[in-house]
Amino acid sequence: MCGIVGILGSKPVANDLVEALRRLEYRGYDSAGIATVQAGQLARRRAEGKLTNLANRLSDEPLGGLSGIGHTRWATHGKPTEDNAHPHMNDHVSVVHNGIIENFGELRDELIEAGHTFQSETDTETIVHLVTHYMNTGLQPEEAVKAALGRLKGAFALGIIFANHDDLMIAARQGSPLAIGHGDGEMYLGSDAIALAPFTTALTYLGEGDWAAITRNETRIYNREGERVERPKVTSVASALTIDKGNHRHFMHKEIHEQPEVISHTLTNYIDMANHQVDFPELGLDLAAIDRVTLSACGTAYYAGLVAKYWIERYARLPVQIDVASEMRYREAPLPANGLAVFISQSGETADTLATLRYCRDQGQTIASIVNVRTSTIARESDAILPTLAGPEIGVASTKAFTCQLAALACLTLALARARNTISKEEEREIIAALTEVPRHIATMLRSEPHYTDIAYELSKAKDVLYLGRGINFPLAMEGALKLKEISYIHAEGYAAGELKHGPIALIDEKMPVVVVAPKDALFEKTISNMQEVAARGGQMILISDASPDEAGCPLMQHIQTPQAHPFVMPLIQAVPVQLLAYHTAVQMGTDVDQPRNLAKSVTVE
Numbered sequence: 001m002c003g004i005v006g007i008l009g010s011k012p013v014a015n016d017l018v019e020a021l022r023r024l025e026y027r028g029y030d031s032a033g034i035a036t037v038q039a040g041q042l043a044r045r046r047a048e049g050k051l052t053n054l055a056n057r058l059s060d061e062p063l064g065g066l067s068g069i070g071h072t073r074w075a076t077h078g079k080p081t082e083d084n085a086h087p088h089m090n091d092h093v094s095v096v097h098n099g100i101i102e103n104f105g106e107l108r109d110e111l112i113e114a115g116h117t118f119q120s121e122t123d124t125e126t127i128v129h130l131v132t133h134y135m136n137t138g139l140q141p142e143e144a145v146k147a148a149l150g151r152l153k154g155a156f157a158l159g160i161i162f163a164n165h166d167d168l169m170i171a172a173r174q175g176s177p178l179a180i181g182h183g184d185g186e187m188y189l190g191s192d193a194i195a196l197a198p199f200t201t202a203l204t205y206l207g208e209g210d211w212a213a214i215t216r217n218e219t220r221i222y223n224r225e226g227e228r229v230e231r232p233k234v235t236s237v238a239s240a241l242t243i244d245k246g247n248h249r250h251f252m253h254k255e256i257h258e259q260p261e262v263i264s265h266t267l268t269n270y271i272d273m274a275n276h277q278v279d280f281p282e283l284g285l286d287l288a289a290i291d292r293v294t295l296s297a298c299g300t301a302y303y304a305g306l307v308a309k310y311w312i313e314r315y316a317r318l319p320v321q322i323d324v325a326s327e328m329r330y331r332e333a334p335l336p337a338n339g340l341a342v343f344i345s346q347s348g349e350t351a352d353t354l355a356t357l358r359y360c361r362d363q364g365q366t367i368a369s370i371v372n373v374r375t376s377t378i379a380r381e382s383d384a385i386l387p388t389l390a391g392p393e394i395g396v397a398s399t400k401a402f403t404c405q406l407a408a409l410a411c412l413t414l415a416l417a418r419a420r421n422t423i424s425k426e427e428e429r430e431i432i433a434a435l436t437e438v439p440r441h442i443a444t445m446l447r448s449e450p451h452y453t454d455i456a457y458e459l460s461k462a463k464d465v466l467y468l469g470r471g472i473n474f475p476l477a478m479e480g481a482l483k484l485k486e487i488s489y490i491h492a493e494g495y496a497a498g499e500l501k502h503g504p505i506a507l508i509d510e511k512m513p514v515v516v517v518a519p520k521d522a523l524f525e526k527t528i529s530n531m532q533e534v535a536a537r538g539g540q541m542i543l544i545s546d547a548s549p550d551e552a553g554c555p556l557m558q559h560i561q562t563p564q565a566h567p568f569v570m571p572l573i574q575a576v577p578v579q580l581l582a583y584h585t586a587v588q589m590g591t592d593v594d595q596p597r598n599l600a601k602s603v604t605v606e
């Protein structure tokens with residue numbers, strides 16, 4: 001999950017490389033660097049930490065050159081130090097890499113044996129010496145790269161430049177996304193459309209296993225077998241506008257507040273408001289023929305899928321199998337003939353989710369994906385795309401993408417239910433009416449945001465926090481725990497409330513805050529008894545509910561009032577309080593809310 005860029009420019013490229021990297025920092029920010037061909041020689045600047053450190057380095061020690069590559073890193077092999085920062089290079093070749101070379105150890109030993117000297121602990125540096133090795137045998141750069149690619153195992157997106165070749169950039173893609181950008185007398189390379197948006201929207205996405213030799217006037221693309229291929233030129237939808245925080249302190253805060261608007265956009269993309277029904281005309285799937293749904297995703301997207309499992313089983317009467325993608329990809333699960341496999345991913349590039357998609361496709365499933373990036377790899381490998389219209393989500397902690405995923409999954413549920421006649425017209429109309437009120441309910445809750453500062457103060461003192469939920473609220477409890485731990489670094493765990501007495505209740509004492517996600521639904525009373533068990537042991541509870549505080553029947557540390565709404569839509573509503581709890585606690589803790597330690601926005605490695 002690093003970001004790579006490359007430019008064959010008509011003017012010095014250093015500043016444009018840094019600008020492109022700034023738009024890729026969400027993919028990793030442990031270190032950054034650029035390399036250019038300057039008077040025929042390779043030159044490089046790198047810096048540990050955020051991109052601003054590299055920009056400062058460049059203002060002290062400028063770099064010339066009309067062609068170059070750049071990289072922002074999320075460390076996989078080797079600590080996030082300057083020595084391990086990309087680009088890696090020697091006097092002949094410079095490389096930037098996103099992915100993991102799985103056989104780098106044996107290649108490194110072979111190259112050291114052949115006299116090559118390594119400066120870093122990274123797998124990437126192996127590529128520098130391997131290409132050099134083949135050039136030393138007399139091969140030209142393109143042929144040397146082709147030979148080297150044949151030796152690499154694993155996932156990679158590569159950008160490569162060469163000394164004495166300032167009109168050549170070689171790109172290669174296996175498992176990690178990579179796009180070529182077409183400019184006016186200039187050419188570009190980037191991990192995604194957002195990086196290239198300031199320069200061009202005319203893109204060519206490399207296919208799986210493709211590599212390309214790029215010059216300012218020509219791009220030659222080859223497939224894994226070495227045959228020359230053509231790939232379509234598409235127009236990217238990424239905004240060329242710089243994505244900024246507006247008057248918000250963090251991207252995450254801005255994105256939480258964008259939810260009323262983007263949920264509306266997503267719902268109206270699927271709901272025929274005039275006839276109060278869901279329509280998927282371009283889906284091209286016979287929903288009535290589906291007899292089993294498989295859902296797979298990672299992290300927050302997985303929790304959206306868990307909510308959908310409750311919806312689809314309850315309303316469309318369809319059995320749903322769901323698993324985190326990192327498990328499902330290896331389970332070799334038997335799948336039925338007429339199965340629909342749905343993959344949920346904000347980035348559309350998560351490696352585990354993509355691998356599971358490919359497994360399900362090989363098992364003959366119809367593939368649908370719910371993605372926030374329509375041009376992503378997962379989208380391009382699906383039979384049908386159900387886009388979320390959340391807009392670019394920059395904060396590493398997913399918020400608006402999550403609720404837009406829920407909105408799309410809610411519409412998919414209703415479409416399946418109607419196709420299978422398991423829901424009446426009246427019930428569909430009732431639920432659709434409730435869905436269309438969700439943006440207003442969220443806007444109302446956002447107005448009571450100041451209340452969260454006091455609650456966050458209480459949570460920020462905790463070492464551990466337990467989140468509880470029953471039924472469809474259980475995934476929300478897990479999502480709330482993930483939000484808190486990933487941005488505040490406080491350990492938190494989401495648990496099915498009914499499981500409390502089977503062990504976790506041993507954790508309860510007055511130092512353990514317990515967040516209970518419990519709207520007044522059919523399981524509310526049962527959750528209240530769990531709360532009384534917690535209260536009896538001195539547990540400090542925060543109740544998130546449309547019920548009033550005194551309906552809890554036990555003392556509460558805090559109560560977060562949510563609006564009353566149809567049970568179907570409560571997950572979309574309850575998502576906002578758990579997001580705000582995590583956000584304000586992280587602000588109290590002083591952590592880096594938008595770029596938490598050790599994380600990256602898009603996990604494109606296993």
Ligand code: AGP
Pocket residue numbers: 298299300301344345346347348349350353396397398399483486600601602603
């Ligand atoms: C969400 O807050 C996390 N940052 C993470 O769990 C994320 O949801 C997960 O990595 C999946 O990403 P995707 O939606 O881009 O596939």
